[in-house]
Amino acid sequence: MKARIYRLAKQVSDGGIRALGGLRGSWTAADGPALLPAVPAQPVPLPRNADQLPADFRALFGHGIALAERRVHRLHRAVVSWHGVVFQHLRLFLPSVWATPRLPPEFDGTFLLRQWLGRRHDVATAEVVGLAHGPWAAGNYYHWLVDTLPRLHLLQRTHPGCPLLVPEPIPAYVRQTAAMFGFERLVPLPAGAVARVPELAMPDYPAPSGFQDGSLSLASRNRVMEALGIAGFAGQRRVYVSRSRQRLRRLLNETAIEPLLTQYGFETLYFEELSFAEQVRLMTETTVLVGVHGANLTNMLFMRPGATVVELMNRSTHAEVFNPCYYYLANALQLSYYCLPCQGTSGEDHWQANNSDLEVEYAALQRVFANIFPSDF
Incomplete structure (x- = not known):
């Protein structure tokens, strides 16, 4: 009362x-x-694997915004x-x-x-x-x-x-x-x-919020790299960034996909163990980044143009849950973007669903890797 x-x-x-x-x-x-x-x-390119996404989920992508x-x-x-x-x-x-x-x-x-x-x-x-x-x-x-x-x-x-x-x-x-x-x-x-x-x-x-001005994003990236004395991009690292030590949005069947990650030469890393400068340098050496939706993926800011990002994302299409900010960031940075919708494990509450732990389908991730690495398959 x-x-x-x-x-x-x-x-x-x-x-x-x-x-x-x-x-x-x-x-x-x-x-x-x-x-x-x-x-x-301006129109925004669909995810590279758009033809493999559910129709209702695919329809949420591709919408530009005026500045x-x-x-x-x-x-x-x-x-x-x-x-x-x-x-x-x-x-x-x-x-x-x-x-x-x-x-x-x-x-x-x-x-x-x-x-x-x-x-x-x-x-x-x-x-x-x-x-x-x-x-x-x-x-x-x-x-x-x-x-x-x-x-x-x-x-x-x-x-x-x-x-x-x-x-x-x-x-x-x-x-x-x-x-x-x-x-x-x-x-x-x-x-x-x-x-x-x-x-x-x-x-x-x-x-x-959720969109970016590509020219300013690139200018910010260049300023940070210059301040850290990083002259350019080098290396061919493939990185899976894990959230298993976080409280939210963990990949519950991470252990099940470890053989697939190993097969394709991925390192499993925890960004919370690295300093800011170490994260930046790591990303300048990375050509493929895979991770669950969350702040870890912000580090794509320091990847070379043409590099690849695979985002594991809650398959919910509800406006309170669907957040394509990393999709737009990848396109602003001229990166190849793949999205893999995953099953959330929380209830109907929107806040809980937004922060839900996820489970990825092994075969779906394998199809994405087959597209990215056709010569490795």
Whole structure:
């Protein structure tokens, strides 16, 4: 009963605050010239094994998306939440969440009261402070490398070396990559806090969540490789990256496919055992990467054009479960992409299904390998 009363009270409060903010109109733009032009939607190649996919699953691929103009916004006296959401006087700055269209309601209503009532962390500097991370980049390897590094690339063009807001705790790869783009002065934002920033510079997202701007992704890759002293791509390694030591999305019959992996010359590796630099170097030496959907596959960012990625993916076609972000990333990086739908083991709950452990069909994986390595079969 108390929970129902609380939810009702929150709905009423959210609605009232949302209405007050709406009286002032949408907050969608600030000072700053466009750095990148709009790009019309382009068709995206289907997975290389599209003819072997179930028809309803295959229909989910191939859809491109248009990109709007992108700029670095300048905002005065902005309030920034720990997860990179910008707001001010009961209005949400929509470009700070636009890449994640399902999120704005979460950061609306009573959330906006944190400007006055929340845990504050004032930024005491007259310098322009940069913001490049979004709601999902805090502690998330994919969203930092794929969404945030391109934004750092844009921010560097207008405000090189400025102090940079980052959420705590700060992983080593965040410190390393920020420095690679010239941002060594990090301003930590404690979890749950909001910061008052006198002068803020915030780049647009390069693309909506799950999509990428290929040119910016390649530029980010090149910057990281250059900073690590990696001159180019070398080697012919075949890597299966295992999630067996993770809590989510493990391949339950991994042992059953070990003979097949051995037959085709794959190494089984655990990326959590490797430093960021070691992962990058490994990928520059890899021509075929196989793995279950998850952050491990982000490292395809450092594979040579023309290399191959095989993603083991939950066969569910539900919108809350199907996530083709690595399919789009592979195409943005000019990689050959294969998708193998696998049977999930969790129930009907969408969150559980999204993080479900999987089982791959041995014969289906064998068919994919036969396509990739016709001379080995």
